[in-house]
Amino acid sequence: MKLKKYLTFTRAGIIEALQFRLSTVVMVIGNLLYLIVTYFLWKAIFASVNNEPIGGMTFYDTLIYLVLATALNGFMEMYTVWEMGRSIQSGKIVLDLLRPMEYRKYLFWSYSGGFVVQFLTTFLPTFIVVTAVTQGAVPLGLNLVWFMISVVMAVSINYSIDFLVGTVCLYTESIWGINIMKQVVILLLSGATVPLAFFPEPLKTVVQYLPFQSIYNAPLTLLLNKNPEPLAILTTLGTQLLWVIVMLLLGKLFWRVSLRQITVNGG
Amino acid sequence: MKRGLGFYLRIYARILVQDIKSKMSYRADFIISTLGMICTNIAGFVSFWIVFQNFPSVDGWSYYEMLFLYGFSLVSLTPVQCLFDNNWSLRMYVYSGDFIKYCFRPINLFFYYQSEVFDIKGLGQLAFGIGTLVYAWAKLGLPVTALMIVKMIVFLITASLIMIALQNAAAATCFWIQNSFYVLDFVFRFKDYAKYPITIFSPVFRFIFTFLMPIAFIAYYPSLVILHPDEVPLLSWLSPVVGLVFFFLSYKIWMYGAMKYSGTGS
Amino acid sequence: MSNVIELKNVIKEFKVLNRHEGLKGSIKDLFSRDYKTVRAVDGISMTIEQGEIVGYLGPNGAGKSTTIKMMTGVLEPTSGGITVGGVVPCRSRTKLAQEIGVVFGQRSQLWWALPLIESFRLLKDIYQIPDAEYDEMLRFYQSLVDIEPLLHKPVRQMSLGQRTLSDILAAFLHNPKIVFLDEPTIGLDVSMKAKIRTLIHALNQEKHTTVILTTHDMGDVDALCRRIVIIDKGKMLYDNDIEHLKGFFGSYRTLKIRPEEALSQAAEAIAKELPDFRVSADEEWISILVDEEKQKVLDVLGQLQHTHVIRDMQLEEISTEEVIKKIYEEGVQ
Numbered sequence: 061m062k063l064k065k066y067l068t069f070t071r072a073g074i075i076e077a078l079q080f081r082l083s084t085v086v087m088v089i090g091n092l093l094y095l096i097v098t099y100f101l102w103k104a105i106f107a108s109v110n111n112e113p114i115g116g117m118t119f120y121d122t123l124i125y126l127v128l129a130t131a132l133n134g135f136m137e138m139y140t141v142w143e144m145g146r147s148i149q150s151g152k153i154v155l156d157l158l159r160p161m162e163y164r165k166y167l168f169w170s171y172s173g174g175f176v177v178q179f180l181t182t183f184l185p186t187f188i189v190v191t192a193v194t195q196g197a198v199p200l201g202l203n204l205v206w207f208m209i210s211v212v213m214a215v216s217i218n219y220s221i222d223f224l225v226g227t228v229c230l231y232t233e234s235i236w237g238i239n240i241m242k243q244v245v246i247l248l249l250s251g252a253t254v255p256l257a258f259f260p261e262p263l264k265t266v267v268q269y270l271p272f273q274s275i276y277n278a279p280l281t282l283l284l285n286k287n288p289e290p291l292a293i294l295t296t297l298g299t300q301l302l303w304v305i306v307m308l309l310l311g312k313l314f315w316r317v318s319l320r321q322i323t324v325n326g327g
Numbered sequence: 328m329k330r331g332l333g334f335y336l337r338i339y340a341r342i343l344v345q346d347i348k349s350k351m352s353y354r355a356d357f358i359i360s361t362l363g364m365i366c367t368n369i370a371g372f373v374s375f376w377i378v379f380q381n382f383p384s385v386d387g388w389s390y391y392e393m394l395f396l397y398g399f400s401l402v403s404l405t406p407v408q409c410l411f412d413n414n415w416s417l418r419m420y421v422y423s424g425d426f427i428k429y430c431f432r433p434i435n436l437f438f439y440y441q442s443e444v445f446d447i448k449g450l451g452q453l454a455f456g457i458g459t460l461v462y463a464w465a466k467l468g469l470p471v472t473a474l475m476i477v478k479m480i481v482f483l484i485t486a487s488l489i490m491i492a493l494q495n496a497a498a499a500t501c502f503w504i505q506n507s508f509y510v511l512d513f514v515f516r517f518k519d520y521a522k523y524p525i526t527i528f529s530p531v532f533r534f535i536f537t538f539l540m541p542i543a544f545i546a547y548y549p550s551l552v553i554l555h556p557d558e559v560p561l562l563s564w565l566s567p568v569v570g571l572v573f574f575f576l577s578y579k580i581w582m583y584g585a586m587k588y589s590g591t592g593s
Numbered sequence: 594m595s596n597v598i599e600l601k602n603v604i605k606e607f608k609v610l611n612r613h614e615g616l617k618g619s620i621k622d623l624f625s626r627d628y629k630t631v632r633a634v635d636g637i638s639m640t641i642e643q644g645e646i647v648g649y650l651g652p653n654g655a656g657k658s659t660t661i662k663m664m665t666g667v668l669e670p671t672s673g674g675i676t677v678g679g680v681v682p683c684r685s686r687t688k689l690a691q692e693i694g695v696v697f698g699q700r701s702q703l704w705w706a707l708p709l710i711e712s713f714r715l716l717k718d719i720y721q722i723p724d725a726e727y728d729e730m731l732r733f734y735q736s737l738v739d740i741e742p743l744l745h746k747p748v749r750q751m752s753l754g755q756r757t758l759s760d761i762l763a764a765f766l767h768n769p770k771i772v773f774l775d776e777p778t779i780g781l782d783v784s785m786k787a788k789i790r791t792l793i794h795a796l797n798q799e800k801h802t803t804v805i806l807t808t809h810d811m812g813d814v815d816a817l818c819r820r821i822v823i824i825d826k827g828k829m830l831y832d833n834d835i836e837h838l839k840g841f842f843g844s845y846r847t848l849k850i851r852p853e854e855a856l857s858q859a860a861e862a863i864a865k866e867l868p869d870f871r872v873s874a875d876e877e878w879i880s881i882l883v884d885e886e887k888q889k890v891l892d893v894l895g896q897l898q899h900t901h902v903i904r905d906m907q908l909e910e911i912s913t914e915e916v917i918k919k920i921y922e923e924g925v926q
Binding site: 105234240245247258263 | 377
Binding site: 330337338342345346349350425431433435443 | 697704714715
């Protein structure tokens with residue numbers, strides 16, 4: 061009888077302690093699971109072509125690319141659409157608009173803290189582990205600089221798209237639907253799920269002219285390219301810069317027009 | 328007063344009709360959500376197709392065989408999406424204490440809770456999955472007999488129980504731990520891994536995905552019954568039993584948690 | 594008359610972890626075995642007859658909702674016996690559910706997206722209410738309140754008052770033996786409160802339904818209950834007629850005055866002048882509770898006239914509100 065009493069305490073103690081750490085453990089296991097499945101899947105896929113490189117990418121290239129894309133995805137996701145959608149629906153947006161700061165800037169900077177943390181806790185460790193494990197598959201030189209510049213621009217483009225899509229929430233209540241559409245389109249057309257190198261010809265050309273490839277494909281190509289031509293680097297960064305400006309302007313314009321319409325209609 | 332299966336089916340049908348009616352009144356949201364679901368499925372299919380543009384097969388599985396598996400997983404994942412979507416809100420009800428309001432009806436608590444939400448957009452996935460299955464079936468030249476179709480339906484339904492069970496159990500963790508969203512999200516990601524043949528994994532992970540996290544029972548084992556009728560492993564035949572047992576266990580866990588919780592929460 | 598609820602020496606204990614504050618504290622909590630047992634309900638006994646309306650009162654955290662949960666079968670008592678409607682609640686919860694109705698003032702149990710009439714139809718199916726009884730009930734409802742405009746309105750579009758009204762109607766729909774109402778008038782305006790009270794009264798009269806009412810609003814008690822049960826810290830303080838309770842305080846009078854000055858300032862000043870009395874103020878009056886065994890009302894009035902210009906005055910029996918307050922503070926001798 062006494063023992064049972066103590067065991068109850070032990071059990072409760074275990075549950076209490078677990079609550080504290082479970083979230084981290086579960087998240088780590090979840091990511092590991094993803095890595096394991098990705099590893100075996102692509103291993104099997106490349107085995108079917110006797111491990112020949114396809115579209116210039118070997119099995120290891122593909123794996124590194126996909127792992128880093130996932131890590132990038134982990135910190136690029138800012139839940140902007142949700143944030144905007146919820147504050148529009150709850151009416152909190154009115155308070156946000158009264159702030160002495162442009163709404164898109166306010167939203168960005170209020171999230172930027174989490175951003176830095178995510179970069180340091182997910183991307184950086186993943187990058188270090190991948191670099192160490194693959195020993196030399198990731199070149200360590202000037203490309204790191206290009207990569208950082210490219211990531212900054214990718215973040216900007218991604219945020220602009222998020223903001224643009226979030227603005228749509230002024231017109232509809234369907235946050236879930238809007239967000240999921242944005243998410244799958246970006247992940248597919250940016251080369252985050254399947255590297256662009258594998259895309260069949262006409263599709264590849266189309267994707268090159270869209271802004272999405274500047275989010276994942278551009279920085280990752282710059283990072284993993286072992287002997288880049290200066291012209292290629294310049295073209296990639298130049299294209300990104302162009303998209304940064306275009307998307308920024310589009311986002312601002314759409315927001316301003318939508319807001320005016322909403323205030324006029326008194327919605 | 329007896330409340331049997333017929334009673335529950337009638338109640339469910341009633342709630343369903345009403346729920347769909349009220350969802351239709353938000354027409355824009357309904358259309359956009361359905362489009363979103365369709366987009367998700369198309370994107371999934373396109374990435375699948377792109378990979379096979381470059382590679383002829385995966386571990387001896389041809390394009391159409393893989394497609395069959397893919398379609399099978401989509402269909403068997405539909406019930407969890409359509410019928411048990413309220414599991415995602417459970418955490419919030421428990422946290423706010425509103426869960427107690429489900430405890431005062433003279434009908435089964437689990438049923439009453441789950442019946443409240445029918446996620447209609449899952450039907451888009453069902454249509455997409457069935458289309459894929461039929462297409463792959465035809466391309467593979469599989470025979471179309473009554474027996475095959477019955478087998479197919481039985482195995483699809485029992486396979487769907489696995490994911491339902493996993494999700495129930497994951498959702499029920501909120502009765503014991505706070506902020507259990509990550510547990511549910513963790514399990515939810517299993518669905519993405521269901522569409523690969525388990526033979527691509529090393530023996531250790533084959534064991535894990537069969538016995539510890541039964542992902543392979545969502546599509547791989549049950550679909551073998553149709554796909555390779557000549558060499559069906561024992562585990563495939565067992566998959567309906569596994570589905571039923573898991574579902575029953577998850578139901579018990581859920582109910583146990585609910586009873587335990589409703590006592591303490593204010 | 595038959596007893597529909599019986600509680601015999603009911604005790605309910607909870608185990609709670611002693612939490613510590615701050616980061617250090619939360620780390621300490623990880624290894625802590627510092628549990629304590631809290632007695633939420635401590636030896637409550639009562640019997641309630643069919644058709645009674647009982648006001649179940651007590652300050653926050655007194656153990657009211659724990660008792661209600663035990664009576665509805667959601668919670669199992671640590672010890673003691675409960676029978677409700679002839680069954681042991683926690684053992685036959687679904688069976689009991691057919692015999693009771695429950696309303697929480699703040700939490701609607703209706704289907705959020707559905708028009709009220711559809712919720713009613715679903716409840717009709719769930720409780721297996723025969724057509725004739727259902728129609729008769731709806732007609733009866735219509736005779737009490739104008740429900741027609743509510744019937745086709747989705748619950749989520751209703752005001753709090755309409756929602757509470759709907760929830761109460763839904764709870765009575767299957768003609769239960771007992772209805773538990775938890776703060777049914779909380780957050781409502783005066784006219785809605787009156788409407789809800791009339792409704793509850795009419796339903797109780799017509800259907801002879803037993804009503805257990807927990808509330809902090811003494812207006813509810815005055816309007817509905819003859820009997821009240823008061824508990825605090827899990828223990829029963831009082832269980833009898835409300836008039837009987839007032840009898841304990843028979844020598845008390847409430848002196849109400851209206852002075853020349855602003856009410857709130859005057860109230861403060863008076864509270865200082867009469868430190869042994871309870872002084873409170875509303876929009877119209879300053880109320881002073883006087884125990885005539887100790888000091889005559891006229892003396893108090895005389896004393897006040899020296900310091901304040903009094904324009905109007907009233908003398909009243911002690912109000913239920915005052916009685917309950919005194920009981921929470923001092924208990925029953």
